[in-house]
Amino acid sequence: MKNEVIDAIVSPEGRLDVLSRAEVNKLLDTSQGGLYRTFRNCSLAVLNCGSTMDDGKELLERYPSFSIRVIQEQRGIKLEVKDAPASAFVDGKMITGIKEHLFAVLRDIIYVSDEIYDTPKFDLNSSYGITNAVFHILRNANILRPRINPNLVVCWGGHSISRKEYDYTKxxxxxxxxxxxxxxTGCGPGAMKGPMKGAAIGHAKQRIKHGQYLGISEPGIIAAESPNPIVNDLVILPDIEKRLEAFVRAGHGIVVFPGGAGTAEEILYLLGILLHPDNMDMPFPLIFTGPASAADYFDQIDRFIEGTLGKAARQRYRIIVDDPARVAVEMLAGIKEVREFRKQTGDAYYFNWQLKIDKVFQMPFIPSHDNMKNLALHKNQETHLLAAHLRRAFSGIVAGNVKDEGIRAIEQYGHFEIQGDAGIMQLMDSLLASFVTQHRMKLPGKKYVPCYRISQNAEPVA
Incomplete structure (x- = not known):
């Protein structure tokens, strides 16, 4: 079936009016070393808003002739798109929210290239340098809101959830x-869209006119999780590690809904950070919640966490089943504790500088077959470090499931081999099997073919 496409020229609306000639030349460079591929792929994902697709490779192959070009004029810039998804337009005009997202992509890709990677100002081999880079990307996107009390709740959860679970997130x-x-949220569909949709109605009832619906994404995942139309602030971080750090630095509390491997990755990332000795006394409300039908899902997550990270990790979150009002009340109370803690320690309300994030959580992990096979999945290490390696394992599975480069690597070289201590591998195998059974690895109606194979080390690591 041929996809409907449209050609158009669009102008920014107060988001990004001027680019230098050097910046334009970078974006026009279609060579392997240029920015064009990243800019094109992220732009196509944004224009695909509302699609039920969750496969980055499929999206890119569905619109092979799509192109986007920066036109520089004396009065500013415009974008020329050719063979763009027709769903991004109404009566031949691009939908305003999608246009804003398109220029947000342009803004972030240019800024990261020029101000983060092409200057010596940020030491991306140091923990502080990486955190500083994340802060500057968020500040440049104008999504940090000073002079207001903490009120930003990060919501994590799967794009592949049932209707009952989606309604619960709303x-x-x-x-x-x-x-x-x-x-x-991560700005996509499912559990990333539902909380925003529900909050928008709640804000309307309370006559809150400037509610923030912040979407944080990265180039590798955005094609599989196109920004939903409710997002009014979109920011693209350069990789998954910086995206995760942006969530926990900018957010004041986190609610986790049912999900799959990506949600497990997010949970392990946050718990690993909270288990660091320097963060033991820091308030950070974390609630796992879903409808009654999701109770078994959270039991499985709970068993996996206790079996791998121990009882201390279980003390950092609460599980609330089938009680939306209680979730909101407890989150509000937790955020009040965050405010008092930040006030007493002199930390900013809009960015959690004091949170200690070990470098192992920050350095980009490339999920190659060798890297996946050599992960340190054993208990002969500090617990927060085990969480970091487990996070990487799930990150690789996400890549193999939905990311263009990950899918192509699996097609070329076969399954990722994941191996470790017997107890950990048994728990991981059981958890992943439950995700497959519950159809949490792909959108409903799509057959899931595992991109991984679990195996056990012959002997525990000494």
């Missing part, structure tokens, strides 16, 4: 919106 978002809380 109910929780609605209860949080009624209490004046803003929402941040």
């Amino acid at each position: 109910q929780v978002g609605h209860e949080m919106g009624l209490r004046g809380l803003d929402i941040c």
Whole structure:
């Protein structure tokens, strides 16, 4: 079936009016070393808003003739798109929210290239340098809101969830919106869209006119999780590690809904950070929640966490089943504790500088077959480091499931081999099997073919 496409020229609306000639030349460079490929792929993902597709490779192959070009004029810049998805337009005009997202992509890709990677100002081999880079990317995107009390709740969860679970995420978002809380998600469909939709209604009831619906993405995942139309602030971080850091630095509390491998990755990332000795006394409300039908899902997650990271990790979160109002009330109370802690310690309300993030959580992990096979999945290490390596394992599975480069690597070289201590591997195998059984690895109706194979080390690591 041929996809409907449209050609158009669009102008920015106060987001990005001027580029230098050098910046334009970078974006026009279609060689392997240029920015064009990243810019094109992220732009196509944004224009694909509302699609049910969750396969980055499939999206790129569905629109092979799509192109986007920067036109520089004396009065500013415009973007020329050719063979763009027709769903991004109404009566031949690009939808305003999609146009804003398109220029947000341009803004972030140019800024990261020029101001983060092409200057010596940021030491991306040091923990502080990486955190400083994340801060500057968020500040440049104008999504940090000073001079207001903490109120941003990060919501994590899967794009492949049931209708009942999706409706529940809306109910929780609605209860949080009624209490004046803003929402941040990974910006895609499913559990990333529902809380924003519910909060928007709650904000409307309370006549809150400037609610924030922040979407944080990265080039590798955005094609599989195109920004949903409710997102009014979009920021593209350069990789998954910086994206995860942006969530926990900017957010004041986190609600986790049912999900798959990506949600497990996010949980392990945050728990690993909270288990660091320097963060033991830092308040950070973390709630796992879903409808009654998701109770078994959270039991499985809970068993996996206790079996791998121990009882201390279980103390850092609460599980609330089928009670949206209670989730909102407890999150609001937790955020009040965050405010008092930040006030007493002199930390910013809009960016958590004091949170200690070990470098192992920050350095980009390339999920090659060798790197996946050599992960240190054993208990002969500090618990927060085990969490970091487990996070990388799930990150690789996400790449193999939905990311263009990951899917191509699996097609070329076969399954990722994941190996480690017997106890950990048994727990991981059981958890992943439950995700497959519950259809959490792909959108409903799509057959899931595993991109991984679990095996056990002959002997525990000494």
